[in-house]
Amino acid sequence: MTRHAERVTQPRPQERAPTSERTVSIFIGSAVSRDTEGKPRAGGGIWYGQENPRNMALQLLDNEPQTFQRAEIAATLIAVQQTARDQPLEIYNSKSLVGKELNQRLQAREDRGWVGMADRDLLQALAAKLRARTAQTKFCNVDARTQDSTHLALQGRREALTLAREGCLHGEQTLINLYIAPADQLRGAKLSTLTQAVAYAGIKERREPVARRTTANNIKLISAAIQQVFSLCPTPMEIWKSIRHKDFSRQVKNFLWKSVHGAHRIGSFWTHIPECGERATCSFCNETEDLEHVLIKCRRPGQTQIWSLAKNLWLRKHHTWPEPSLGSALGCGLAIFKNERGKISPGLTRLYRILISESIFIIWKIRNDTVINRAGEPVPENLIHNKWLQAINLRLTFDRILTNHAKYGKQNSIKSCLVLQTWSSTLLNEDSLPGDWIKQPRVLVGIEPKSSHPSSQPSGRRGRGR
Structure with missing residues (x-):
C-alpha cells in the first residue's frame, strides 16, 4: 500500500512558481552492515529509475553515528539538494522515519531548540531546504505486505535497499552539505514552550564532556x-x-x-x-x-x-x-x-x-x-x-x-x-x-540446589532428644 503523508512543504501561493515539469519520484533506502574488521557501516541508497545516472550509493563518514535513521535522512537530504526547487517531488521510503519527523514532530523539535535530538544537524538542514522549495513535496510510505502498492513502488524500494547495502561496504564516504541560509535558520528554543528540564538539558549540551582516563x-x-x-x-x-x-x-x-x-x-x-x-x-x-x-x-x-x-x-x-x-x-x-x-x-x-x-x-x-x-x-x-x-x-x-x-x-x-x-x-x-x-506452576533450571547439612548426616531434624 502506498500511503501519502501530509504535505510537508506547501509553499505560499504567491511564492509558487508555475511549472509544467513532471513530478520526480525518488526512492530512499537505508542499511547498516559491518565491514571485514567488524566495524558498523551505515549506507543510503537513492534510486531515480532504471539506468538513471543520478542513482547513488552513499556511506556515512567514520565520525558519524552509524544508524538506519541517519543514513535515511542523509540520503533524503542529498536527493532534495539535487532536485530543482520548482520541480514537484515525491520521496518514497519503507520506514517513513523522515516523514514522521518532518510531518508530525518538526514543530515540537523546533520549539525546544532541537535539544537532545539525534541527527538534528541533518534534520535542520533538510527542513530548511524543504521550506526553500517552491513546488510541492510529498513523503510516501511503501508497504510491501499489501497488494495496493504499485509495481514501480515495490521495484523502487528493492532497488533503493540494494543501493543502500552496496553503500555500506563499497560506497564512497559522502560529505553532506549542511549549509543553512541565515533567513531559514531558527536559533534557540521558543520561550513560551520552554521548560526547566529542556533548559537544563540544553545547558548540559553546551558543556564539554569531562575526559576520564x-x-x-x-x-x-x-x-x-x-x-x-x-x-x-x-x-x-x-x-x-x-x-x-x-x-x-x-x-x-x-x-x-x-x-x-x-x-x-x-x-x-x-x-x-x-x-x-x-x-x-x-x-x-x-x-x-x-x-x-x-x-x-x-x-x-x-x-x-x-x-x-x-x-x-x-x-x-x-x-x-x-x-x-x-x-x-x-x-x-x-x-x-x-x-x-x-x-x-x-x-x-x-x-x-x-x-x-x-x-x-x-x-x-x-x-x-x-x-x-x-x-x-x-x-x-x-x-x-x-x-x-x-x-x-x-x-x-x-x-x-x-x-x-x-x-x-x-x-x-x-x-x-x-x-x-x-x-x-x-x-x-x-x-x-x-x-x-x-x-506451568513451577519451572526451574536443570541444576539442583545443594543442601546445607553435612553429607554424613541425613536431612531433616537432628540434634533433638526424644
Missing part, C-alpha cells in the same frame, strides 16, 4: 574483547547503549555503569586515603584488588564456582563456552550468537546476557559479604551455589510472569516465543514438560 581505558578494553570473542567492533555509543539493555535488571545496569566508570571503591581507590592502603590488596591472594581481579582472577571461594555453574548451564544449550574476561563480561550486552544458518539466535544471545550479567553481579555481592560483613571469612560453597541458582531461577520466573500478565505494561512484557527460545534445553526434567511450559 579510567572510563576511556575501559571502553577500549570492552571494544577489544568484543572484537576478539564475537568479531564485532562496537562504537562507544553502542557500548553505552548495551549497558542499558532491557535484558539486564536495574541493579545490574547500575553495577555495569559504575564498573565502566571505575567508580567502585576497590583497588587503587584506597591508595590515596591515609591509613587505608591495605584495603587495596586482596587479603586472600595478596594482589591488587581491581575489578578484573574480583570478577575473573581471584582465588577466593565463590568466583571460580559461579563461573563453573554458568558454564555447565550454558553447555546444555550450546557446544562452546567463551572464556570470560573483564571486557567481555562488561560488554555482554553486545554479544551475538548465530545458528547453523548464520542468522542471529535471539534465545541463545539472550541466555548468554542473563548468565554473564547475573554471574558477575553475584560474584560482586559475595565479595562484599566476604570482605565487609564477615571480616574475610569465606562464604560456604553450598550458599554460593544456592545464591547463584536462586538468581537464575528468579530471572526465569520473571520471564514467565511478564509473559502471562499484560498488566505489567507493554514496555515490560516479553514475547512467549522468546522466553521459550531462551530457556529451552536448560530446564529441570524438561522431557516431562509440555511444549508450552510457560503457564
Whole structure:
C-alpha cells in the first residue's frame, strides 16, 4: 500500500512558481552492515529509475553515528539538494522515519531548540531546504505486505535497499552539505514552550564532556574483547547503549555503569586515603584488588564456582563456552550468537546476557559479604551455589510472569516465543514438560540446589532428644 503523508512543504501561493515539469519520484533506502574488521557501516541508497545516472550509493563518514535513521535522512537530504526547487517531488521510503519527523514532530523539535535530538544537524538542514522549495513535496510510505502498492513502488524500494547495502561496504564516504541560509535558520528554543528540564538539558549540551582516563581505558578494553570473542567492533555509543539493555535488571545496569566508570571503591581507590592502603590488596591472594581481579582472577571461594555453574548451564544449550574476561563480561550486552544458518539466535544471545550479567553481579555481592560483613571469612560453597541458582531461577520466573500478565505494561512484557527460545534445553526434567511450559506452576533450571547439612548426616531434624 502506498500511503501519502501530509504535505510537508506547501509553499505560499504567491511564492509558487508555475511549472509544467513532471513530478520526480525518488526512492530512499537505508542499511547498516559491518565491514571485514567488524566495524558498523551505515549506507543510503537513492534510486531515480532504471539506468538513471543520478542513482547513488552513499556511506556515512567514520565520525558519524552509524544508524538506519541517519543514513535515511542523509540520503533524503542529498536527493532534495539535487532536485530543482520548482520541480514537484515525491520521496518514497519503507520506514517513513523522515516523514514522521518532518510531518508530525518538526514543530515540537523546533520549539525546544532541537535539544537532545539525534541527527538534528541533518534534520535542520533538510527542513530548511524543504521550506526553500517552491513546488510541492510529498513523503510516501511503501508497504510491501499489501497488494495496493504499485509495481514501480515495490521495484523502487528493492532497488533503493540494494543501493543502500552496496553503500555500506563499497560506497564512497559522502560529505553532506549542511549549509543553512541565515533567513531559514531558527536559533534557540521558543520561550513560551520552554521548560526547566529542556533548559537544563540544553545547558548540559553546551558543556564539554569531562575526559576520564579510567572510563576511556575501559571502553577500549570492552571494544577489544568484543572484537576478539564475537568479531564485532562496537562504537562507544553502542557500548553505552548495551549497558542499558532491557535484558539486564536495574541493579545490574547500575553495577555495569559504575564498573565502566571505575567508580567502585576497590583497588587503587584506597591508595590515596591515609591509613587505608591495605584495603587495596586482596587479603586472600595478596594482589591488587581491581575489578578484573574480583570478577575473573581471584582465588577466593565463590568466583571460580559461579563461573563453573554458568558454564555447565550454558553447555546444555550450546557446544562452546567463551572464556570470560573483564571486557567481555562488561560488554555482554553486545554479544551475538548465530545458528547453523548464520542468522542471529535471539534465545541463545539472550541466555548468554542473563548468565554473564547475573554471574558477575553475584560474584560482586559475595565479595562484599566476604570482605565487609564477615571480616574475610569465606562464604560456604553450598550458599554460593544456592545464591547463584536462586538468581537464575528468579530471572526465569520473571520471564514467565511478564509473559502471562499484560498488566505489567507493554514496555515490560516479553514475547512467549522468546522466553521459550531462551530457556529451552536448560530446564529441570524438561522431557516431562509440555511444549508450552510457560503457564506451568513451577519451572526451574536443570541444576539442583545443594543442601546445607553435612553429607554424613541425613536431612531433616537432628540434634533433638526424644
